[in-house]
Amino acid sequence: xxxxxxxxxxxxxxxxxQKGAMALSxxxxxxxxxxxxxxxxxxxxxxxDLLQHLGSLxxxxxxxxxxxxxxxxxxxxxxxxxxxxxxxxxxxxxxELKCSNVLNSPQxxxxxxxxxxxxxxxxxxxxxxxxxCNQIIASEELSSGxxxxxxxxxxxxxxxxxxxxxxxxxxxxxxxSGKAEPSQADLLLTQTxxxxxxxxxxxxxxxxxxxxxKEILSFSEQxxx
Numbered sequence: 240x241x242x243x244x245x246x247x248x249x250x251x252x253x254x255x256x257q258k259g260a261m262a263l264s265x266x267x268x269x270x271x272x273x274x275x276x277x278x279x280x281x282x283x284x285x286x287x288d289l290l291q292h293l294g295s296l297x298x299x300x301x302x303x304x305x306x307x308x309x310x311x312x313x314x315x316x317x318x319x320x321x322x323x324x325x326x327x328x329x330x331x332x333x334x335e336l337k338c339s340n341v342l343n344s345p346q347x348x349x350x351x352x353x354x355x356x357x358x359x360x361x362x363x364x365x366x367x368x369x370x371x372c373n374q375i376i377a378s379e380e381l382s383s384g385x386x387x388x389x390x391x392x393x394x395x396x397x398x399x400x401x402x403x404x405x406x407x408x409x410x411x412x413x414x415x416s417g418k419a420e421p422s423q424a425d426l427l428l429t430q431t432x433x434x435x436x437x438x439x440x441x442x443x444x445x446x447x448x449x450x451x452x453k454e455i456l457s458f459s460e461q462x463x464x
Contacts, residue, residue, distance in 0.1 A: 242270075242281050251283065265296045272324070277312035285312055297453065300325060301358045329354040333378060340373045341409070342444075348409070349447070349455050351378075356413040356449040364391050364412040368405035369444070376403045391428055393435045400441055408436060411447040419448050419456040421463065429458055 247253050251267040260268065269286035276282040288310055293299050299307070300321070307318045332351040341348050348367075355378070356363060364382040367375055379399060382391045400408060410432065412425075421429075425448070433443040446458040458464045 242276075242283065266290055269296065269299065272320070273313075273317060275312075280312070285310070289313065301451070303360075325354065325358075333375065337375045341367075341369060341375060342373050352411045352447055352449050353453050353455065356411060357451060357453045359413050360415055362412055362415065364410065366396065366399060367409040367411070368400060368403040369407045369409070370404075371406045373407065376405055391432075393431055396432060397435055397439060400436065401439065405441060407442040407444050409444050409447070411449060413449045413451070415451050417451045417454075419450050419454045421448060421456070421458070426463060429464060433464060 242250055248257070251263060251270050254267065255263055255271065263271075266283055266286040269289065270282035273282045273285055273289075276285045280288070289299060289307075290296065292310055293302055293306065304315065304318050307321070308314055329351065332347060332354065336344060336347055336351060339347075352365075355365065362384045363380055364384075365378060366381050367378045370376050381396060381399065384390060396408075410429070425446075429443075429446045432446075436443050443464060444459065446464065448456045448458075
């Protein structure tokens with residue numbers, strides 16, 4: 240039986256309109272995104288298959304194109320749609336942060352960093368540049384490397400900080416290996432950048448590590464800064 244023949248109260252779209260998105264299961268929300276099923280399977284059935292195949296909704300969002308497209312009915316078009324949804328979510332969070340004091344929105348900062356970095360297959364180092372009101376001026380990728388390391392040059396970081404006339408900075412990079420523990424190189428780089436920024440009267444607020452399983456570590460909270 241196709242979804243159109245289901246009772247109205249059980250159809251995902253109608254259920255969302257009547258009760259709100261929070262009332263829907265992961266499979267029902269994913270079915271709305273997928274829009275259609277395939278022969279013999281409704282969109283909800285296909286969504287359940289995808290969740291079972293990848294293990295969780297989080298894994299669906301972080302899946303590669305080849306992983307996502309392994310099931311019948313899931314092609315590159317739907318994968319592209321998924322990437323667009325994720326990028327819109329990231330940009331919406333960034334816009335929200337630009338209108339608020341980031342020190343008053345720590346969870347939003349973490350959510351933004353997870354969306355920006357957790358799915359990267361290689362190490363990426365980004366800077367979030369803040370004004371005197373602790374609002375975001377810009378966020379930029381400052382370096383991109385391999386699976387296990389990236390090269391960050393303090394001189395280039397200082398140039399970008401001066402370019403944005405930033406009063407303070409937050410750094411973040413990912414660990415595709417899944418381990419949030421900072422390496423000695425991470426600790427040394429953070430100290431070097433902190434000292435370099437201090438020379439131009441710019442404060443380093445924090446440095447975050449984000450893992451592939453979305454774990455996040457704050458250098459400030461661990462007293463590494």
